[in-house]
Amino acid sequence: MKERENEKMSQYTEEINRRRTFAIISHPDAGKTTLTEKFLLYGGAINLAGSVKGKATARHAVSDWMEIEKERGISVTSSVLQFEYDGYCINILDTPGHQDFSEDTYRTLMAADSAVMVIDASKGVEAQTRKLFKVCGMRGIPIFTFINKLDRDANDTFELLDEIEKELGIATCPVNWPIGSGKEFKGVYDREKRCVISYSDTEKGTKEGVATEVNVEDEATLRSLIGDAAADKLLEEVELLDGASAEFDLEAVRAGKLTPVCFGSALTNFGVEIFLQHFLKMTTAPLPRKADIGVIEPAENEFSAFVFKIQANMNKAHRDRIAFMRICSGRFDANMEVRHVQGNKVMRLSQPQQIMADERKILSEAYAGDIIGVFDAGIFSIGDTLCMPKEKFRYEGIPTFAPEHFARVRQLDTMKRKQFVKGIEQIAQEGAIQIFQEFNTGLEEIIVGVVGVLQFEVLKYRLENEYNVEIRLENLPYEHIRWIENKEEIDIAKLTGTSDMKKVKDMKGNPLLLFVNSWSIGMTLDRNKGLVLSEFSRN
Numbered sequence: 001m002k003e004r005e006n007e008k009m010s011q012y013t014e015e016i017n018r019r020r021t022f023a024i025i026s027h028p029d030a031g032k033t034t035l036t037e038k039f040l041l042y043g044g045a046i047n048l049a050g051s052v053k054g055k056a057t058a059r060h061a062v063s064d065w066m067e068i069e070k071e072r073g074i075s076v077t078s079s080v081l082q083f084e085y086d087g088y089c090i091n092i093l094d095t096p097g098h099q100d101f102s103e104d105t106y107r108t109l110m111a112a113d114s115a116v117m118v119i120d121a122s123k124g125v126e127a128q129t130r131k132l133f134k135v136c137g138m139r140g141i142p143i144f145t146f147i148n149k150l151d152r153d154a155n156d157t158f159e160l161l162d163e164i165e166k167e168l169g170i171a172t173c174p175v176n177w178p179i180g181s182g183k184e185f186k187g188v189y190d191r192e193k194r195c196v197i198s199y200s201d202t203e204k205g206t207k208e209g210v211a212t213e214v215n216v217e218d219e220a221t222l223r224s225l226i227g228d229a230a231a232d233k234l235l236e237e238v239e240l241l242d243g244a245s246a247e248f249d250l251e252a253v254r255a256g257k258l259t260p261v262c263f264g265s266a267l268t269n270f271g272v273e274i275f276l277q278h279f280l281k282m283t284t285a286p287l288p289r290k291a292d293i294g295v296i297e298p299a300e301n302e303f304s305a306f307v308f309k310i311q312a313n314m315n316k317a318h319r320d321r322i323a324f325m326r327i328c329s330g331r332f333d334a335n336m337e338v339r340h341v342q343g344n345k346v347m348r349l350s351q352p353q354q355i356m357a358d359e360r361k362i363l364s365e366a367y368a369g370d371i372i373g374v375f376d377a378g379i380f381s382i383g384d385t386l387c388m389p390k391e392k393f394r395y396e397g398i399p400t401f402a403p404e405h406f407a408r409v410r411q412l413d414t415m416k417r418k419q420f421v422k423g424i425e426q427i428a429q430e431g432a433i434q435i436f437q438e439f440n441t442g443l444e445e446i447i448v449g450v451v452g453v454l455q456f457e458v459l460k461y462r463l464e465n466e467y468n469v470e471i472r473l474e475n476l477p478y479e480h481i482r483w484i485e486n487k488e489e490i491d492i493a494k495l496t497g498t499s500d501m502k503k504v505k506d507m508k509g510n511p512l513l514l515f516v517n518s519w520s521i522g523m524t525l526d527r528n529k530g531l532v533l534s535e536f537s538r539n
């Protein structure tokens with residue numbers, strides 16, 4: 001009996017250890033979608049025909065769901081993809097490229113063990129790269145950089161690395177080095193193997209061409225392969241690089257302090273597999289996670305997971321709400337009972353599935369590192385823990401970002417009150433928006449707070465398309481929000497603030513204050529001795 005248990009456990013361990021779960025981030029258009037599609041190609045997860053379709057459809061084929069994304073060409077929601085490569089089981093979490101969805105990105109990063117950052121070689125670090133990187137930094141996870149589009153004229157390589165170091169504050173360690181760019185792109189130099197892998201422009205959608213490898217010491221062959229000028233430049237740069245760049249330090253990589261950098265061209269499929277192989281060697285299997293009872297080890301503990309994302313009406317064909325969870329430990333079996341800790345209920349998860357863009361596959365089992373989606377009748381919230389029925393621990397919560405933009409919502413057809421309330425509440429539960437009410441009134445006056453203004457558009461669009469409710473949004477000037485920490489000790493009615501301060505309450509009835517500028521916050525604190533304000537809701 002014991003032996004069989006041990007055997008089962010070691011089988012879990014094997015499955016868990018071959019999992020790699022990472023998020024992929026980039027400024028829009030840097031090539032995240034193209035790179036993801038090429039990764040999938042290696043794993044055979046999508047067929048060749050799928051990726052050689054017309055550009056417009058190919059771009060949206062894999063990860064975009066909502067019409068609004070298609071219209072604007074940005075990825076609003078994030079999707080999850082799984083594929084097998086070289087014995088590894090890889091989970092890729094796509095993140096929205098738009099800064100207005102940085103909160104969604106943060107939640108997705110909570111479910112990842114590392115991140116891949118894609119940078120356009122001719123643009124360097126861009127606005128969204130900076131913002132998304134900051135979010136990554138908050139998580140302290142390892143970051144692997146892929147500098148893309150070397151088949152086009154690129155910025156100077158040393159300058160690109162310098163920019164990453166200065167702008168993002170992370171040390172870089174090139175794993176390989178590009179030889180020229182654009183029409184003069186000759187390939188990459190692999191620093192570990194000390195050899196040059198020559199560029200072969202393969203047809204879109206096909207696997208990498210057979211590369212010619214030449215040892216850098218074999219100067220004659222090198223010169224005949226890439227030409228004298230490129231060889232001279234490379235030899236000079238290699239010398240500089242060996243003298244100047246940071247030593248490779250795996251510990252620093254895993255602590256998120258050093259990023260390994262690879263160069264390539266996702267479109268022409270050069271350097272993608274090299275990157276994938278290096279990445280898989282350096283990144284980790286599912287990592288232990290902190291819970292209130294201590295650290296939970298993926299392979300030593302039985303099933304546990306946490307909800308990092310909730311999404312309703314993802315697809316018009318499936319009018320439903322899905323809770324996405326990251327399995328943190330053990331093995332999940334579709335028939336087993338689990339405890340939803342926050343709801344204090346033991347249950348079977350309803351139709352657990354693996355979700356790949358529009359396609360859904362019912363799962364029978366999954367392991368730590370995997371992401372599953374389950375039907376949610378409205379019981380789960382972001383950050384909730386699931387574990388075995390005999391246990392009752394909670395994973396660390398996922399912080400909510402303070403909204404920075406506010407608007408009053410006016411419903412145009414007052415007859416549709418019920419749909420309106422249902423819609424806005426559901427969208428708020430997904431965490432895309434936060435809703436507040438005037439302090440002294442009920443739901444008739446709703447104020448919406450968002451982290452990025454594009455969320456307003458998503459709200460309007462979704463209410464119209466999913467709930468058949470038209471709204472008008474009136475922008476409000478507030479930019480700062482503060483919860484009242486010591487609400488029991490404060491008489492809110494008597495609170496005196498600046499003339500531009502607004503008293504509201506959140507959906508749980510907690511009082512809070514909205515301010516136009518940070519100066520007013522200080523003034524209000526001065527005028528109300530004993531008042532304690534917080535940027536976060538602790539309830």
Ligand code: G4P
Pocket residue numbers: 026027028029030031032033034035055056059097148149150151152264265266267268
């Ligand atoms: P994203 O998900 O990061 O937003 O970028 P995506 O992969 O959609 O790529 C954006 C554009 O860049 C696409 O052009 C894509 O083909 C191109 N691209 C991606 N990787 C490379 C590369 O390595 N080299 C070159 N030259 N181009 C690359 P597109 O389909 O023409 O879109 P659009 O520019 O017409 O919008």
